Amino acid sequence: MEPPRGVLASIWNFVRFLPYFVGLLLLGTIKGAILCPLICLIITIGNSAITLALWPMHFVWTYYSILRAKKIGPVLKLVLFIFLPVPLILSPAVAICGSVLGGIAYGFFAPIFATFQAVGEGKTNEFFHCFYDGTRSSIECSFTVVRDFMDVSRHSYLSIMEDLRQQEPQDGQYYEIRLVHLPGAVIAGVLGFLIDMPLISLIAMFKGPYMLFKGWHRLFHDLLGREGPFLETICVPFAGLAIILWPLAVTGAVLASIVSSIFLGGYAGVVVYQESSFWFGLCYIVASLSLYDEYSNDVLDMPDWSCFPRPHYRRNMVLSRMNSRASTISRPGSFRNPPSRSGSVKNPIIEIKPLELLHLLFDEAKRFGESLVSEGLITPQDIEDAKSKGSCGIVTIGLPAYSLFQALLRSVKANSSGILIGNDLNEITSTNRPKDVFFDWFLNPLLIIKDQIKAENLSATEEEYFGKLVLLRGDPVRLKSSSIGPPPESERKKAELDALARRLQGITKSMSRYPTFLRHFDNIVEALLEDLMKKNIVNRPTGGSQRLTKSRSLFHRVFSQRSVRSRATTSNSGCDPESQRSVETTSTENV
Numbered sequence: 267m268e269p270p271r272g273v274l275a276s277i278w279n280f281v282r283f284l285p286y287f288v289g290l291l292l293l294g295t296i297k298g299a300i301l302c303p304l305i306c307l308i309i310t311i312g313n314s315a316i317t318l319a320l321w322p323m324h325f326v327w328t329y330y331s332i333l334r335a336k337k338i339g340p341v342l343k344l345v346l347f348i349f350l351p352v353p354l355i356l357s358p359a360v361a362i363c364g365s366v367l368g369g370i371a372y373g374f375f376a377p378i379f380a381t382f383q384a385v386g387e388g389k390t391n392e393f394f395h396c397f398y399d400g401t402r403s404s405i406e407c408s409f410t411v412v413r414d415f416m417d418v419s420r421h422s423y424l425s426i427m428e429d430l431r432q433q434e435p436q437d438g439q440y441y442e443i444r445l446v447h448l449p450g451a452v453i454a455g456v457l458g459f460l461i462d463m464p465l466i467s468l469i470a471m472f473k474g475p476y477m478l479f480k481g482w483h484r485l486f487h488d489l490l491g492r493e494g495p496f497l498e499t500i501c502v503p504f505a506g507l508a509i510i511l512w513p514l515a516v517t518g519a520v521l522a523s524i525v526s527s528i529f530l531g532g533y534a535g536v537v538v539y540q541e542s543s544f545w546f547g548l549c550y551i552v553a554s555l556s557l558y559d560e561y562s563n564d565v566l567d568m569p570d571w572s573c574f575p576r577p578h579y580r581r582n583m584v585l586s587r588m589n590s591r592a593s594t595i596s597r598p599g600s601f602r603n604p605p606s607r608s609g610s611v612k613n614p615i616i617e618i619k620p621l622e623l624l625h626l627l628f629d630e631a632k633r634f635g636e637s638l639v640s641e642g643l644i645t646p647q648d649i650e651d652a653k654s655k656g657s658c659g660i661v662t663i664g665l666p667a668y669s670l671f672q673a674l675l676r677s678v679k680a681n682s683s684g685i686l687i688g689n690d691l692n693e694i695t696s697t698n699r700p701k702d703v704f705f706d707w708f709l710n711p712l713l714i715i716k717d718q719i720k721a722e723n724l725s726a727t728e729e730e731y732f733g734k735l736v737l738l739r740g741d742p743v744r745l746k747s748s749s750i751g752p753p754p755e756s757e758r759k760k761a762e763l764d765a766l767a768r769r770l771q772g773i774t775k776s777m778s779r780y781p782t783f784l785r786h787f788d789n790i791v792e793a794l795l796e797d798l799m800k801k802n803i804v805n806r807p808t809g810g811s812q813r814l815t816k817s818r819s820l821f822h823r824v825f826s827q828r829s830v831r832s833r834a835t836t837s838n839s840g841c842d843p844e845s846q847r848s849v850e851t852t853s854t855e856n857v
Contacts, residue, residue, distance in 0.1 A: 314361075329350065414782055426779065458532055462527050628786045
C-alpha cells in the first residue's frame with residue numbers, strides 16, 4: 267500500500283477518512299464513558315487497599331533496613347530517621363491520588379485506542395471487533411494493573427530493601443553526610459524551589475501555545491502527506507486521534523515542566539553540598555532557568571538562545587562545560603527533515619516492543635526450565651520454594667539468568683552484534699531495542715558481558731560448567747554438593763567466570779523488580795509444576811487412583827512428602843536401618 271500522491275489525492279483521502287474516523291471516535295468514546303467508572307473503581311479500590319494494608323510494613327521495614335544498612339554512615343542514618351516520616355506519611359495519599367487519576371485515564375482512553383486498533387491491518391471481522399475490543403480486555407487489564415502494583419509494593423520493595431541491607435561499602439567507605447554544609451544545602455534547596463518553580467512555570471505556559479500550533483501543523487502535514495510517524499504504518503485513524511489529543515499532550519508537557527521545576531530548583535541544595543559553597547548554589551538557581559529555556563527551545567526548534575544568564579556553578583570548568591554541552595540537546599530532525607519514503611518503506615526497522623521482549627525472555631526461561639527439570643537440575647523442592655518464598659532462588663533468579671547466559675552464548679557463536687533470543691533467533695540490537703531507558707540499564711551491561719564471554723573463548727566443558735554455575739550460584743550448598751563439571755584449570759579464569767555469573771544473577775535480580783516480571787514468572791512455575799506432575803504419574807505404577815484428573819492439592823502433597831522423605835533419608839543415612847524403614851513407611855502412609 268503506497269501513500270497517496272499529489273494534492274488532489276491527499277485531499278480526497280482526507281475527506282473520505284473524516285466520517286470513518288468520526289464514527290470510530292464516537293464509538294470508542296461511548297465505550298470509554300461506560301467502562302471508565304468501573305475500571306477506575308477497580309484500580310482505585312485495589313491499589314488503595316494494597317497501599318493502606320502494606321503501609322505499616324513499609325514504614326517499619328524502611329526504618330529497619332536503613333538501621334541495618336552497611337553502606338550508610340551513622341550521621342546520615344540519623345538525618346534520614348528525622349526526615350523520612352514526611353515522604354512515608356505522604357506516600358499513601360500520593361498513591362491513592364495517582365490510582366484515581368490513572369484509573370480515569372486508562373478507563374477512558376483504553377477502549378478508544380482498542381476501537382481504532384480493531385480496524386488495523388490484518389484484522390478480520392472488523393465490525394464485531396469495533397464493538398467488542400476494549401471492553402472485556404480493558405476490565406481484565408485493570409485487574410492486571412492491581413496485580414502488578416501489588417508485586418511492586420511487595421516483591422520489588424522487599425528486594426530493594428534487602429539489597430540495601432546486604433550491600434557492603436566499597437573500599438570500606440560508607441556513605442556519610444557533612445552536617446556543617448547541611449543547613450546551607452537546605453536553604454539553597456528551598457530558595458531554588460521558590461524561585462525556579464514560578465519562573466519555569468511561566469516559561470512553560472508561555473511556550474505552550476507555540477507547542478500546540480506547531481504540533482498541529484506538523485500532524486496535519488503528516489496526515490495529508492503520509493509522512494513522519496505515519497509513514498510506516500499508514501494508520502490515518504491514529505493520525506486523526508493524535509490531532510484531537512494533541513492539546514492533552516501539550517497540557518501534560520506543561521504540567522510535567524511545573525512538576526520537574528520542583529526537583530530542578532531543589533537540586534541547588536545538592537550543588538551546595540557537593541561544592542561546599544552556598545554561592546555556587548545561588549549560581550545554579552539562575553543557571554537552571556537558562557538550562558530549561560534552552561532545552562525547551564531545542565525541543566520546539568526555536569532559536570538557540572536564552573535571555574537568562576548562565577553563571578558557572580561548578581569549580582571544575584571541565585564539568586561545567588560538559589553539563590552545558592549535555593543540556594543542549596540536538597534538535598529533532600523530524601521537524602525539518604522528514605524521513606525518506608523510499609528508504610523507509612524498502613528497509614523498515616522493526617522495533618521490538620517492551621512486552622514482546624519480555625515474552626521472548628520468559629519463553630526462553632520456560633523452554634530451558636523444562637529441559638533442566640528433565641535433567642534433574644531443577645527439583646520439586648526448588649519449584650515449591652519459588653512458589654512459597656518468591657525471592658532469590660534457583661528457579662526465580664537462577665533460571666532466568668541461565669536463559670540469558672544461553673542467549674549470550676548463542677550470540678557469541680553466531681558472531682551477532684546484538685543478542686539472539688527465542689526459537690526464531692530474534693536479534694536485539696541498539697537499533698531495534700525498545701526505546702526505553704529501563705532497557706538501556708540491562709541491554710548495555712549484557713552486551714558487555716557478551717563481549718567478555720567471547721574473550722574467554724570457552725570450551726564445551728567450560729560452557730557447561732559456566733551454565734551450571736549461573737544456575738546454582740544462589741544456593742551455595744547445592745553448588746558445592748552438585749556435580750557441575752570440572753572447573754577451569756586456571757584459577758584466574760575460574761574467578762572471572764564466577765564474577766560473570768555473579769553479574770548475570772545481579773542483572774536478573776534487578777529485572778525481577780520490573781512490574782510484570784513476577785506475574786509472568788508465576789506462569790512458568792505453574793508450567794514446570796505441571797510438567798513434574800505428569801512425569802511423576804508416568805514414572806509411578808498405573809492404577810485407578812493414579813490418573814491425570816487428580817486434584818492439584820494431591821500432587822502438592824505427593825511432592826512435599828517425597829521431598830520430606832528424601833531429606834529425612836539423607837539426614838538419617840548414618841542411623842540404623844530400622845530408623846530409615848520407619849521414615850519411609852511414614853511417608854508412604856501420608857501419601
